[in-house]
Amino acid sequence: MTSPVAPRRRTLPALLATALLAAAALLVPALPAAAHDELVSTDPSADAVLEALPAEITFTYSADVLTDPGATVVQVTDASGASLTSGAPVVDGSTVVQPLAGPASGAVSVLWRVVSSDGHPIDGSFSFTVPAAAPTPTATATPTSSPAPSASQTTAESAAPTSTPDATAVPADTASEASPLPWILLVVALVLVAAVIIVVVVSRGRRRASGGGSTGTPAR
Numbered sequence: 664m665t666s667p668v669a670p671r672r673r674t675l676p677a678l679l680a681t682a683l684l685a686a687a688a689l690l691v692p693a694l695p696a697a698a699h700d701e702l703v704s705t706d707p708s709a710d711a712v713l714e715a716l717p718a719e720i721t722f723t724y725s726a727d728v729l730t731d732p733g734a735t736v737v738q739v740t741d742a743s744g745a746s747l748t749s750g751a752p753v754v755d756g757s758t759v760v761q762p763l764a765g766p767a768s769g770a771v772s773v774l775w776r777v778v779s780s781d782g783h784p785i786d787g788s789f790s791f792t793v794p795a796a797a798p799t800p801t802a803t804a805t806p807t808s809s810p811a812p813s814a815s816q817t818t819a820e821s822a823a824p825t826s827t828p829d830a831t832a833v834p835a836d837t838a839s840e841a842s843p844l845p846w847i848l849l850v851v852a853l854v855l856v857a858a859v860i861i862v863v864v865v866s867r868g869r870r871r872a873s874g875g876g877s878t879g880t881p882a883r
Contacts, residue, residue, distance in 0.1 A: 700726040700757075700779035702787055709789035716747065716767040716793050722759040722775060729778040730754045736776045737761040742769035768795045 706721040707713055720739065728735065735754050739747040739761065749764035759777065771793060776786035 699781060699783050699785060700724050700728060700777075701785065702775075705773075705789065707791045709791065711791040713791060713793050716763055716765065716771070719763055720761045720773060722761070722777075724757045724759070724777065724779070726780045727756045728754060728759065728780065729782070731778065734778040734784075735759055736774075738772075738774040739763060740772050741765070741767040742771075747771065767793050769793070 701724065703723045703725050705723070707717055720737070722737075735752050737748065737752045737759070741747055745765065747763050747765040747767050749762040752759050752761040754777075759775075769792065770790055772788065772790045774786070774788045776784060778784045
């Protein structure tokens with residue numbers, strides 16, 4: 664009669680072998696994926712703040728990327744969505760260089776896609792920042808300055824005599840309003856002269872009259 668323990672001992676190795684085969688089946692598809700190339704670095708780097716838009720962006724991968732037409736694509740846009748790429752990217756082994764051009768300002772977005780050496784496409788994105796463009800100053804009207812006088816005009820003006828008011832001149836109104844005192848004094852003087860003349864004439868007449876009366880009567 665066969666013991667029931669023997670079949671159990673034979674079944675255990677079979678189960679272990681089945682488990683190992685199942686684990687291998689799960690790990691084998693993942694091995695090629697782990698071998699894909701990856702982006703190692705960029706210049707400028709992600710989240711960099713630059714003084715101006717660089718002339719190009721350089722991508723460095725862990726292995727050579729394929730150079731098939733259309734295999735490498737790089738898109739670079741500014742904050743408004745305008746494209747900043749200038750020509751097609753240049754692939755050199757594990758390095759990709761994308762020339763740039765344009766008046767960028769603010770955040771610059773970068774999208775890239777390449778085909779790794781195992782034929783599997785990989786992609787990614789990052790961004791960096793350049794200063795915002797300064798506003799264009801508006802033209803303002805400037806006051807026009809009057810021309811400076813020439814040397815001849817300055818000499819003529821300085822040579823011209825400046826008229827000063829005559830201190831001795833008496834205005835017409837002032838002359839008409841002069842004091843009448845001189846006329847009064849003149850009249851008084853004439854009256855005095857006339858009075859003196861009258862006194863002299865009268866005194867002479869009296870003398871003549873008194874002298875004539877004494878000689879006309881004879882003495883007895």
